[in-house]
Amino acid sequence: MPIALITGCSSGIGRALAEAFKAAGYQVWATARKTEDVAALQAAGFTAVELDVNDSPALERLAGQLEQQGGLDVLINNAGYGAMGPLLDGGVEAMRRQFDTNVFAVVGVTRALFPLLRRSKGLVVNIGSVSGVLVTPFAGAYCASKAAVHALSDALRLELAPFGIKLMEVQPGAIASSFANNASREAEQLIGESSPWWPLRDAIRARANASQGNPTPAADFARDLLKAVSQDNPPRLLRLGNGSRAMPLMAWLLPKGVLDYALKKRFGLRGTL
Secondary structure, X not given: OOEEEEOOOOOHHHHHHHHXXXXXXXXXXXXXXXXXXXXXXXXXXXXXXXXXXXXXXXXXXXXXXXXXXXXXXXXXXXXXXXXXXXXXXXXXXXXXXXXXXXXXXXXXXXHHHHHHHHHHOOEEEEEOXXXXXXXXXXXXXXXXXXXXXXXHHHHHHHHHHHHOOEEEEEEEOEEOXXXXXHHHHHHHHHOOOOOOOHHHHHHHHHHXXXXXXXXXXXXXXXXXXXXXXXXXXXXXXXXXXXOOOHHHXXXXXXXHHHHHHHHHHHOOOOOOO
16 A cells, blocks of 8 residues: 655645545545644544654654655645735744745655655655746745745756656645635734735735635645646646646746736735835
């Protein structure tokens, strides 16, 4: 029975992926940070692990547990969140927290599990985002983190190739999940009357909720990702979900000035504050 480890399985994309891979015959190791989420995953029949993806000793313990139970065939780096709000309101600390989870953890988790993946000639799947291709205001930290995931995925794909390990990056569009609720909560922590962007608070809130505009069901996303993983040669880049093709196409085709104009208009940035 092949073994898959998926990070960030408390809800949304991660939980849907865990269910799809389990139904396909994988032994699924599903991780989450909160104890109650781990209990729910365990009750659903997964090998549930409480894990902070930035905790290096915990990652080493996880690698040891996987080795004892048969190794690892597929690693899905899914854990992440969206830091929303003006970049200068959040500042360096908000950027650091965003990169810790969305970027540095991808390297940390993959590094810890590399010996197991080398042994199985396995597959690494990094969950990026089309937001790393088409950057929008009030999501700068998140967009930058996903652009970084794209760059490190390209580098890792080449560096892992001599060991027989494949890497696929997935760039979702709008997927039905708890992402928007979490992003809105992040935004509300920054939105305040002292912010120079206070008059644009409705636009900031709109950006936080943008991912839930006509979203693709998470189960459909998981089904299509599983199909790609099952191929002998998985694609290097997979775009799934509403907007996943249109947004990169806009970023590629539209002159930068036209795209800036459209985004300023969409988010109320054409006037003077």
